[in-house]
Amino acid sequence: MILEICKLSKTYQRGTTSFFAVQDVSLSLEAGDFVCIAGPSGSGKSTLLGIAAGLISPTQGRVCFQGQDYGRLSDDALSALRNQGIGYIMQGPSLLPNFTVLQNVLLPYYVRSHLKKAADAPVERASMLLEQVGMLPLAAQYPAELSGGELRRVAIARALLLAPLLVIADEPTGDLDEVHTEEIMQLFSKIVQEGAALLVVTHDTAPFRYGNRRYSLQAGVLTEYDTSYRVQAK
Secondary structure, X not given: OOEEEEEEEEEEEEOOEEEEEEEEEXXXXXXXXXXEEEOOOOOOHHXXXXXXXXXXXXXXXXXXXXXXXXXXXXXXXXXXXXXHHEEEEOOOOOOOOXXXXXXXXXXXXXXXXXXXXXXXXXXXXXXXXXXXXXXXXXXXXXXXXXXXXXXXXXXXXXXXXOOOOEEEEEOOOOOOOHHHHHHHHHHHHHHHHOOOEEEEEXXXXXXXXXXXXXXXXXXXXXXXXXXXXXOOOO
């Protein structure tokens, strides 16, 4: 098992009222799983992914990556696990403005330079990934010179640099046109076929045709995807 989420809940306080962002969610991913979750804004999608990536602590429940319980790991050990084994694609801006496109993609390698997984030639791998997402010609550019869709494609390449076993993607195609969406989803399908697990949340159900498991998230509650359900456009 790559990822196991057991009876997960996250509550927040708003004034004197507490509310569930995620409520009693259980989910597991094995190698080769391509899991898609759809839901509208405010349904808890980003919170669920943040917990799955070890960036947010749950109020209740347990998350394990390859049998390692996040709650039993030190901050340093959890950071090392995320860097080595999890590729996380955030919904919002995530590139460092003073780094070039290539330097941003290489960042996970240099943060933990003792981790040699994925290649002993990180520049070559980074360049290959940039080519796959159509960004190699802009490798020397800086984030301020890129469009929103270009920034997203660079973030995707960075998340894949260390060949993670688990890729977590928050609205990965939200800024992309149809052509680039197809390219990214084909790339995701390829890494799943190679043995990784992929967890994607989205407003748009178009990526669902690539997934082998489909769910909807409403008010923090995860259910099997109902084909009659329609996600409202952004």
